[in-house]
Amino acid sequence: MARTDARTVPLDSTSRQALAASGFRYAVVDPADDDAARAYIQAESRGFLGGEQSDDEVAEFREQLAYRRWVGVYDAGADAGSAPVGTVNSWTGELSVPGERTVPFWAISGVTVSPTRRRRGIARAMLQGELRAGRDAGLAIAGLTVSEATIYGRFGFAPAVRTADWVIDTRRAGWAGPDAPGTLDHVDRSEAVALLGALHDRVRVNRPGEVDGWLGRWRQFAAVARGSEHPGRTRAVAYTSPQGERTGLLVYRITEDETDFARHTLDVRALFADGPDAYAALWRFVIEHDLVHRVHARLRSIEEPLPWMLRDERGLVSTVRDHGWLRILDVPAALRAREYSAVADVTIEVADPQGFATGCWSLQIGDDRRALIDRTGTSAQVQLSAAALAAGYLGGVRFSTLRGAGLVRGDSDAIAALDRAFTAPTAPRLGIWY
Ligand SMILES: CC(C)(COP(=O)(O)OP(=O)(O)OC[C@H]1O[C@@H](n2cnc3c(N)ncnc32)[C@H](O)[C@@H]1OP(=O)(O)O)[C@@H](O)C(=O)NCCC(=O)NCCS
Structure with a gap:
């Protein structure tokens, strides 16, 4: 089914009127308009407590997210190109559902309101406007990931996908899983970007709750995106099957413990595996890595094989929380x-x-x-x-x-x-x- 281009979806007139009654203007932002795009990106960054974005970061954001519908809320009298006091962006994504199917859904992101204009109903108007726009565009479901679990229930969203963050004491956990027949090799980060996208696309349809990613997301995982922290310390390892197919990728970063060189921490930034061999090989690499004592891995499934591949499963502490929020339209x-x-x-x-x-x-x-x-x-x-x-x-x-x-x-x-x-x-x- 052809996906609706979110940029063609009109702004919701009810929200436009509600915002106008409170002294605000509701507008679609054109990513091709230099001043408006820059002001939008800086406002979103500030809303999420980020720093001022460099020219390179602004350019990358504009390029990577041009397929989305950018919506800004402005003070009624503000000049064109001035900073919006509210931001949200949306697009038609693909949500995986049981039965190895995907359904188009209204994906919402970048919801911010300036700290100087909060609790005046701007987010409510933007959210309700997005839901009506998504429904009017024919989408059955809206979805988002959230900074706080207390915001979106009032708009009919609920956490439909939980996630697990892991902290692993590698010495205690120990590897007890199977051997994998393929090989592991370091690959450079630009190759990792392409592999992340390809692997995610291959596995997501079998995993209810997954959504399609975008190039900018893979560039962030691989620390290739402009403004990435510690790009040089970010490493990638690929798994190649005996048939010569790349079926797994790990992106990781090691932080040294300067008081004890045998107790470094390895952060798993991404571990995507298409099949059990790639999964076992990459996790074994992580668990048995020399000089590493502790592993952090985020956004794992709440039901994964890894705890069953450890000598002592209490070496892995899992914290489960909400992650994927859905709204039935x-x-x-x-x-x-x-x-x-x-x-x-x-x-x-x-x-x-x-x-x-x-x-x-x-x-x-x-x-x-x-x-x-x-x-x-x-x-x-x-x-x-x-x-x-x-x-x-x-x-x-x-x-x-x-x-x-x-x-x-x-x-x-x-x-x-x-x-x-x-x-x-x-x-x-x-x-x-x-
Ligand atoms: C969250 C945020 C967008 C809310 O904007 P806002 O314009 O102040 O929100 P509104 O005035 O429209 O409030 C709408 C409702 O949400 C509630 N609400 C707003 N922010 C909330 C928060 N952080 N936690 C819980 N409830 C919140 C309000 O109390 C209000 O509830 P009610 O109308 O049912 O009584 C804004 O505080 C913000 O930008 N925060 C930082 C960025 C962020 O976390 N964005 C969310 C990304 S997922």
């Missing part, structure tokens, strides 16, 4: 997009204060594991919010667990049927920020 289209694990015949009532997902639906999942969904007038067996539906959409949490939290109500058998149907073959994961 169109219930039938979202539910039809994925495949299910069991048959079901359940009626659900979705409550959505913002109206996108409101309704009573009959959900029938047949032997083909696809959903037939229709509006129904009958009283539903299960009641839940749009956010609860988003939380369970990829199978990352059972609806019975959400019932325990008071977020789902209804008939126990119907909830159990939803649990069986929505369970995914693998835990949802998302290995990047976007």
